[in-house]
Amino acid sequence: MIELIDISYAYSGISALKNINIHVEKGEAVALMGANGSGKSTLLKIINGLISPDSGVYKFDKEEITAKKLREAKFAKLFHQRIGFVFQNSDTQLFCADVYDEVAFGPRQMGLSESEVEQRVNDCLTLLSIEAFKHRQPYHLSGGEKRKVAIACVLALNPEVLVMDEPMNGLDPRTQRWLVEFMVKLNQAGKTLLISTHNLELVQEISQRAILFDENHSIIADMPTDILLMEIELLKKVNLVDEYYHRHEGEHHAHFHNHNYNL
Ligand SMILES: Nc1ncnc2c1ncn2[C@@H]1O[C@H](COP(=O)(O)OP(=O)(O)OP(=O)(O)O)[C@@H](O)[C@H]1O
Ligand SMILES: [Mg+2]
Numbered sequence: 001m002i003e004l005i006d007i008s009y010a011y012s013g014i015s016a017l018k019n020i021n022i023h024v025e026k027g028e029a030v031a032l033m034g035a036n037g038s039g040k041s042t043l044l045k046i047i048n049g050l051i052s053p054d055s056g057v058y059k060f061d062k063e064e065i066t067a068k069k070l071r072e073a074k075f076a077k078l079f080h081q082r083i084g085f086v087f088q089n090s091d092t093q094l095f096c097a098d099v100y101d102e103v104a105f106g107p108r109q110m111g112l113s114e115s116e117v118e119q120r121v122n123d124c125l126t127l128l129s130i131e132a133f134k135h136r137q138p139y140h141l142s143g144g145e146k147r148k149v150a151i152a153c154v155l156a157l158n159p160e161v162l163v164m165d166e167p168m169n170g171l172d173p174r175t176q177r178w179l180v181e182f183m184v185k186l187n188q189a190g191k192t193l194l195i196s197t198h199n200l201e202l203v204q205e206i207s208q209r210a211i212l213f214d215e216n217h218s219i220i221a222d223m224p225t226d227i228l229l230m231e232i233e234l235l236k237k238v239n240l241v242d243e244y245y246h247r248h249e250g251e252h253h254a255h256f257h258n259h260n261y262n263l
Pocket of ligand 1: 011012014015016034035036037038039040041042043088
């Protein structure tokens with residue numbers, strides 16, 4: 001479904017991605033992990049066609065995606081219907097006067113009738129328990145509320161591939177839990193998921209496979225998530241865990257605390 005061949009990218013001389021090779025099959029759920037600045041968001045932007053790589057080839061469903069093709073309105077529209085993107089920063093994603101119009105934007109672009117649009121918007125608002133914000137200005141919502149609206153916008157498009165950049169950030173525990181379960185359901189329903197996250201506790205619930213970036217913007221590991229989580233030395237090396245990180249034997253969860261710290 002997604003094929004990245006030897007992709008590199010730099011922001012006016014500042015390297016962000018170096019020789020990235022990734023192949024994601026339809027229906028996979030893949031996590032992108034790595035320290036701050038390792039290149040996760042840049043890669044997700046390339047996959048969503050927001051920026052084009054300096055070198056290398058990006059193929060979506062076997063077709064090469066180029067800046068030239070994305071400038072063709074018809075091609076871009078079809079492409080963006082098939083792949084939905086939840087940005088790391090919701091402010092860059094929300095621009096309408098009220099939440100209803102924000103979530104309706106995608107379905108309207110798809111050419112659905114206004115009654116179909118209404119149905120879809122209401123379904124998505126209900127799903128995220130944000131019906132009460134329907135007529136609020138997205139700009140004035142709290143950070144977590146904005147993220148829920150951003151997620152509703154993407155779900156309203158019902159894309160085949162969902163790309164989410166740190167979707168759990170800033171959400172309260174109950175909403176995080178809901179989102180994890182929802183992502184699992186989406187994946188079981190056949191959606192391809194690509195999710196960047198620093199959340200080591202939830203990552204193995206949402207992905208079978210994890211791709212790990214090092215701080216030099218290259219891929220250092222691509223393996224089953226549960227196996228990667230046991231590679232403590234590797235996680236330390238890429239600055240994803242600190243010296244206090246450990247796992248309880250026989251238990252799936254991992255957490256941080258210092259054994260020498262008595263309260
Ligand atoms: N618009 C930009 N202009 C210049 N440099 C940028 C820009 N966006 C990102 N960078 C740089 O590119 C590198 C990769 O950034 P990116 O945002 O992809 O990292 P990330 O892995 O998503 O980090 P985080 O975990 O903090 O979200 C970093 O060194 C960053 O400073
Ligand atoms: Mg990022």
